[in-house]
Amino acid sequence: MRIGRRFQFPPEQQELRRKTARLSWLSLVLLTSTAVAVYLTLGQSEAMKTAWIEDLLGLIPPVALLVALKVENREPTERFPYGYFRAIAIAFLVISAVLLLVGAWLLLDSVMKLVEGARAPVGTMTVFGRSIWSGWAMIAALAYCVGVGILLGRLKQPVAARLNDRALAADADMNKAGWMSEGAAILGIVLIGYGQWWGDAAAAAFISLNIVRDGWVNLRQVVTDLMDESPTKLGETELESLPSRMRDAAERLPWVEKAAVRLRESGHVIAGEVFVVPRVERDLVANVEAASESLCALDWRIYSVTVMPVSRLDGAKLPRH
Amino acid sequence: MAVLSSCGLPRDADGTLDRVRGGALRVGVSDHPPWTAIRDGQIDGIETRLVAELARGLGARPVWRRGAESELLDALHRRELDIVVGGLTADSPWKGQVAFTRPHFTDTATGRAHVLAVSPGENAFLVHVERFLEPRARTGALPADAAAR
Numbered sequence: 001m002r003i004g005r006r007f008q009f010p011p012e013q014q015e016l017r018r019k020t021a022r023l024s025w026l027s028l029v030l031l032t033s034t035a036v037a038v039y040l041t042l043g044q045s046e047a048m049k050t051a052w053i054e055d056l057l058g059l060i061p062p063v064a065l066l067v068a069l070k071v072e073n074r075e076p077t078e079r080f081p082y083g084y085f086r087a088i089a090i091a092f093l094v095i096s097a098v099l100l101l102v103g104a105w106l107l108l109d110s111v112m113k114l115v116e117g118a119r120a121p122v123g124t125m126t127v128f129g130r131s132i133w134s135g136w137a138m139i140a141a142l143a144y145c146v147g148v149g150i151l152l153g154r155l156k157q158p159v160a161a162r163l164n165d166r167a168l169a170a171d172a173d174m175n176k177a178g179w180m181s182e183g184a185a186i187l188g189i190v191l192i193g194y195g196q197w198w199g200d201a202a203a204a205a206f207i208s209l210n211i212v213r214d215g216w217v218n219l220r221q222v223v224t225d226l227m228d229e230s231p232t233k234l235g236e237t238e239l240e241s242l243p244s245r246m247r248d249a250a251e252r253l254p255w256v257e258k259a260a261v262r263l264r265e266s267g268h269v270i271a272g273e274v275f276v277v278p279r280v281e282r283d284l285v286a287n288v289e290a291a292s293e294s295l296c297a298l299d300w301r302i303y304s305v306t307v308m309p310v311s312r313l314d315g316a317k318l319p320r321h
Numbered sequence: 322m323a324v325l326s327s328c329g330l331p332r333d334a335d336g337t338l339d340r341v342r343g344g345a346l347r348v349g350v351s352d353h354p355p356w357t358a359i360r361d362g363q364i365d366g367i368e369t370r371l372v373a374e375l376a377r378g379l380g381a382r383p384v385w386r387r388g389a390e391s392e393l394l395d396a397l398h399r400r401e402l403d404i405v406v407g408g409l410t411a412d413s414p415w416k417g418q419v420a421f422t423r424p425h426f427t428d429t430a431t432g433r434a435h436v437l438a439v440s441p442g443e444n445a446f447l448v449h450v451e452r453f454l455e456p457r458a459r460t461g462a463l464p465a466d467a468a469a470r
């Protein structure tokens with residue numbers, strides 16, 4: 001037995017993690033290009049400004065993921081004997097709080113513009129020596145953003161599902177919310193084109209709501225993580241059956257009378273305790289060690305299981321909520 | 322131009338361009354030589370001459386209103402005027418309240434971009450004014466005769 005070992009991802013998951021890193025780099029490159037495209041055509045449209053900020057905020061999750069991929073699997077140290085799995089959760093806590101605040105601020109800003117009746121001026125710009133209405137350039141830049149958002153979301157979703165990676169799933173979700181916002185911004189610009197000035201601020205309000213929603217979804221996800229929630233399936237709130245399966249597996253061991261299991265999910269990995277009432281106490285140490293080994297093999301995500309022999313177990317089941 | 326006229330976009334929120342064509346162009350002028358100059362009731366200057374030419378092109382009769390810059394820009398924001406001239410530059414704090422055109426003169430000495438202001442949301446009118454200014458746009462130091470005025 002060795003405490004503070006490094007968690008070994010199975011080969012398939014290691015490949016998926018490399019894919020996650022590649023997708024994050026791709027996101028950074030493509031989202032930077034969309035941010036530049038939107039910036040060049042920004043003008044005085046509220047919807048464009050909001051779409052641009054959302055685009056910039058979309059750069060944060062891939063960076064957090066790349067950092068997490070490097071940090072989370074570091075060798076545990078004397079100071080951090082439980083390893084670095086929580087690093088990602090801390091990053092996401094900060095990000096989701098920022099998303100919530102920025103989204104709320106932009107929402108307030110666009111609602112104020114709507115109430116004031118602020119009308120966005122959109123004039124001409126010169127593209128390749130020809131002067132065109134800036135609205136067309138804005139729409140072209142936004143259409144490019146929509147394409148990038150759809151592509152990134154589509155690429156990330158299956159990887160997140162197979163890796164059971166909530167951070168990547170949340171990132172893919174943000175890409176989806178992002179391209180829907182940019183679609184709304186296109187509508188806003190078209191409405192300006194038709195002299196419907198309110199379309200701009202209304203589109204901006206819709207985009208801000210999307211940012212608030214991103215923040216809220218991420219915050220809920222990360223808070224459950226920091227609260228040591230029992231494992232759940234990706235994108236679902238239903239608890240997994242893993243703890244009860246582990247209890248059944250422990251109770252099937254010939255030397256175990258009764259067992260109780262407590263598991264928690266930290267980022268990608270699962271850790272927890274199995275309390276057992278032994279039927280026989282002969283070879284207890286060897287039995288406990290063997291049980292710890294075999295129970296770890298139930299699922300690839302399990303990082304460590306502490307098997308603890310006790311004389312009796314009271315209150316067999318915890319309340320649902 | 323072909324793309325624009327085929328779709329008829331953008332349109333004005335309040336139909337300024339249609340109203341001005343063959344009608345009255347409500348112009349605010351604040352004294353700021355050499356761009357605008359009000360002397361003994363006579364209105365002159367680089368920008369006022371530009372606006373008079375713009376009005377001629379639209380078959381419109383300019384209706385001049387003299388006043389302080391802040392008063393005129395506030396009226397423009399409330400859409401009581403169609404266009405304001407008075408040596409405005411693109412870095413003016415009024416940027417968010419009214420619609421500035423692209424520069425008609427960029428001063429190489431000071432780096433300042435001189436613009437005209439039109440009422441916000443009147444984008445067909447804004448595009449028309451910018452297209453009018455585009456071939457007339459200049460870069461350089463202030464014209465000597467204008468500076469002397």
